[in-house]
Amino acid sequence: MFKFPEIVEIPLAQGIDKIMDWLLVYLDGFFDFIGMIILKVVMAFENLFLFLPWFVIILLVGLAGWKLIRSLKTGILFMILMLIIGTFGYWELSMRTLALVISSVVFALLIGLPMGIQMARSDRTERILKPILDGMQTMPSFVYLIPALMFFGMGKVPAMFATIIYAVPPVIRLTNVGIRTVDVEAVEAAKAFGATPRQILFDVQLPLAKPSIMVGINQTTMMALAMVVIGSMIGAKGLGMEVLLAISRIEVGRGFEAGISIVFLAIIIDRITHSFSESREKDSK
Amino acid sequence: MADKPNDVQIIIKNLWKVYGKDPKRVFQKGLQDKTKEEIQNETGCVVGMRDINLEIRKGEFYILMGLSGSGKSTLIRALIRLIKSTKGSITINGDDITRMNADQLMKFRRKTFGMVFQHYGLLPHLTVLDNAAYGLKVRGVSKEVRYAKAREVLETVGLKGWEDYYPTNLSGGMQQRVGLARALANDPEILLMDEPFSGLDPLIRRQMQDELVELQSKLQKTIIFVTHDLHEALKLGDQIAIMRNGEVVQVGTPEDIVTQPADDYVQEFVQDASPAKVLTAGSIMSEVPVITYVWEGPKTALTLMRREKKKIGYVVDQKQRFLGVITAKELERLLSGEERFKTIPTSSIEVVDTVTEDVLIEDLFSIAPKNPYPIPVVDEKNKLLGRITNDHIFESISNNEGGSDV
Numbered sequence: 001m002f003k004f005p006e007i008v009e010i011p012l013a014q015g016i017d018k019i020m021d022w023l024l025v026y027l028d029g030f031f032d033f034i035g036m037i038i039l040k041v042v043m044a045f046e047n048l049f050l051f052l053p054w055f056v057i058i059l060l061v062g063l064a065g066w067k068l069i070r071s072l073k074t075g076i077l078f079m080i081l082m083l084i085i086g087t088f089g090y091w092e093l094s095m096r097t098l099a100l101v102i103s104s105v106v107f108a109l110l111i112g113l114p115m116g117i118q119m120a121r122s123d124r125t126e127r128i129l130k131p132i133l134d135g136m137q138t139m140p141s142f143v144y145l146i147p148a149l150m151f152f153g154m155g156k157v158p159a160m161f162a163t164i165i166y167a168v169p170p171v172i173r174l175t176n177v178g179i180r181t182v183d184v185e186a187v188e189a190a191k192a193f194g195a196t197p198r199q200i201l202f203d204v205q206l207p208l209a210k211p212s213i214m215v216g217i218n219q220t221t222m223m224a225l226a227m228v229v230i231g232s233m234i235g236a237k238g239l240g241m242e243v244l245l246a247i248s249r250i251e252v253g254r255g256f257e258a259g260i261s262i263v264f265l266a267i268i269i270d271r272i273t274h275s276f277s278e279s280r281e282k283d284s285k
Numbered sequence: 286m287a288d289k290p291n292d293v294q295i296i297i298k299n300l301w302k303v304y305g306k307d308p309k310r311v312f313q314k315g316l317q318d319k320t321k322e323e324i325q326n327e328t329g330c331v332v333g334m335r336d337i338n339l340e341i342r343k344g345e346f347y348i349l350m351g352l353s354g355s356g357k358s359t360l361i362r363a364l365i366r367l368i369k370s371t372k373g374s375i376t377i378n379g380d381d382i383t384r385m386n387a388d389q390l391m392k393f394r395r396k397t398f399g400m401v402f403q404h405y406g407l408l409p410h411l412t413v414l415d416n417a418a419y420g421l422k423v424r425g426v427s428k429e430v431r432y433a434k435a436r437e438v439l440e441t442v443g444l445k446g447w448e449d450y451y452p453t454n455l456s457g458g459m460q461q462r463v464g465l466a467r468a469l470a471n472d473p474e475i476l477l478m479d480e481p482f483s484g485l486d487p488l489i490r491r492q493m494q495d496e497l498v499e500l501q502s503k504l505q506k507t508i509i510f511v512t513h514d515l516h517e518a519l520k521l522g523d524q525i526a527i528m529r530n531g532e533v534v535q536v537g538t539p540e541d542i543v544t545q546p547a548d549d550y551v552q553e554f555v556q557d558a559s560p561a562k563v564l565t566a567g568s569i570m571s572e573v574p575v576i577t578y579v580w581e582g583p584k585t586a587l588t589l590m591r592r593e594k595k596k597i598g599y600v601v602d603q604k605q606r607f608l609g610v611i612t613a614k615e616l617e618r619l620l621s622g623e624e625r626f627k628t629i630p631t632s633s634i635e636v637v638d639t640v641t642e643d644v645l646i647e648d649l650f651s652i653a654p655k656n657p658y659p660i661p662v663v664d665e666k667n668k669l670l671g672r673i674t675n676d677h678i679f680e681s682i683s684n685n686e687g688g689s690d691v
Contacts, residue, residue: 183404183406185402185404185405186407186408188362188367188400188406189400189402189406189419189464189467190419190423191394192394192399192400193394193395193398193399193419193467193471194391194392194394194395194396194398194423194424195391196391203408203419203422203423204408207410208408208409
């Protein structure tokens with residue numbers, strides 16, 4: 001038997017722990033500030049969703065299905081799905097989950113879009129960011145919970161922090177790809193007419209990259225939903241928590257209901273965000 | 286084409302473009318005289334343009350011609366600095382564009398250039414009208430003004446009524462008209478056209494070429510036009526620069542290029558070019574053997590004709606203006622008749638079709654069979670310059686040397 005020699009050791013874990021300790025001591029105020037902003041935004045969404053009567057929300061979702069996807073059938077299907085979630089008794093929890101997802105996506109876009117644009121503009125940024133994004137996407141999602149927990153303690157904020165980090169890569173990546181694959185001559189034309197880099201970005205690159213960016217937003221949203229469920233492990237109230245409870249108590253039926261609700265929510269969110277990329281494409285053709 | 290003012294507008298001097306890491310090395314190491322392959326082996330850099338020197342005059346229709354990879358697209362892009370040249374200067378209206386900073390460059394592009402692209406480069410999310418107005422929008426022109434101007438140029442290019450459509454609703458030819466309208470809306474001094482008609486069907490292409498010629502005769506802009514199609518180059522160009530491997534091999538008028546190819550490369554390029562599309566009546570005509578003055582008597586005219594052993598004379602008046610043709614037979618008939626003529630009567634002069642010097646040989650094909658006599662060549666004042674026999678025409682198209690000494 002050959003055992004790996006224990007003397008050969010790279011103290012990465014200790015190193016990272018030290019950095020975390022340092023960050024916690026010296027950047028405490030900074031994380032408090034970020035935590036406060038995140039909390040304000042998510043509470044605003046949560047209060048809004050819980051303030052609106054359930055039937056108004058169901059109607060709005062139905063309307064979104066009808067108008068955005070342009071199919072009355074889809075609209076009605078969405079309303080039925082939402083009703084089923086309500087009959088399971090998960091209306092409030094699903095609204096909390098929705099608030100977490102939407103506010104996480106808002107932050108992810110605020111971070112991801114500018115980064116994607118920057119990545120498209122500079123080959124160097126792309127070279128640096130690409131492996132990092134690859135790493136982020138292959139990292140098990142649970143891992144993000146640990147630093148989040150350390151910076152922000154338990155609750156919504158760390159769950160969202162982890163969600164934002166976990167969900168941001170697709171929108172960065174697809175914004176970058178979208179802009180890079182914009183018709184070269186369209187960009188050259190804008191340049192030839194003396195457009196400033198800003199004009200080129202807003203008049204040419206972003207509009208032409210829109211379908212790709214929308215796909216990125218769709219993926220980011222779906223990843224955010226997945227992560228929010230996991231985030232319940234560190235105390236984010238929502239549907240995920242029900243699944244977690246069902247696991248610990250081995251209540252299959254309860255877990256199934258909660259699981260189904262998450263799936264329904266996922267279907268609705270996916271279809272609606274997906275429609276953004278498609279309807280735009282149709283318009284321009 | 287129309288008159289060509291002589292003032293030089295664009296001067297390209299020793300222009301180089303070298304692709305690769307740290308391309309200036311090529312010059313520091315003194316490799317500029319080596320071949321493209323040697324430079325590539327030694328430094329890993331690829332030469333895109335090598336030591337290009339050109340002068341382009343105002344109002345000139347200037348063609349950059351070459352196969353793909355010859356550097357023609359690189360050159361036209363360097364002119365507007367979509368590609369930054371490595372060495373050398375490009376002076377346009379007295380300003381060196383290679384030395385401008387980003388801000389100056391942007392302003393310069395706005396006021397000087399319009400550009401048309403091979404794949405149109407239109408913005409699919411904007412309507413035809415907005416596309417045509419885009420150059421003006423960039424300049425910060427107000428909405429009403431730019432729409433008014435855009436409507437005007439869309440009408441010029443024949444797209445009236447299509448303003449509210451999207452580019453993808455239009456055929457390739459129409460999309461390129463939008464591209465042209467967008468370039469013209471800025472009223473640029475210099476129009477850059479990068480293979481604008483290459484993607485179009487042959488029929489549409491010819492139609493667009495014809496319209497461009499007509500437009501240019503009105504606008505008189507400096508046009509720099511990239512193409513790989515020799516016929517297009519010969520048809521449109523005032524001057525043609527032929528490029529190969531990043532170098533300019535020959536510069537000249539269409540006629541120069543076809544009749545005196547600078548080397549084997551150009552020779553090969555032009556060998557299937559029909560001289561009929563390039564050579565003009567003026568270049569193949571020869572002297573009129575017998576000129577008959579209208580005030581001469583029939584007897585004198587006939588004597589002159591017989592001395593030259595010719596059967597016809599070209600009748601001119603005091604100002605050398607061409608009146609028509611008179612045959613020896615007709616003169617004999619006049620002399621044998623009872624009436625005595627002091628001068629040649631108008632009724633005896635046969636009126637025939639004439640051509641001017643700049644008519645292409647191609648166009649003579651339709652005139653020659655109708656004319657029983659060699660075709661007279663006249664200038665715009667109808668002054669007789671020479672004549673073209675059928676032999677002249679055949680010889681000019683059977684060899685590329687031209688038929689001027691026949």
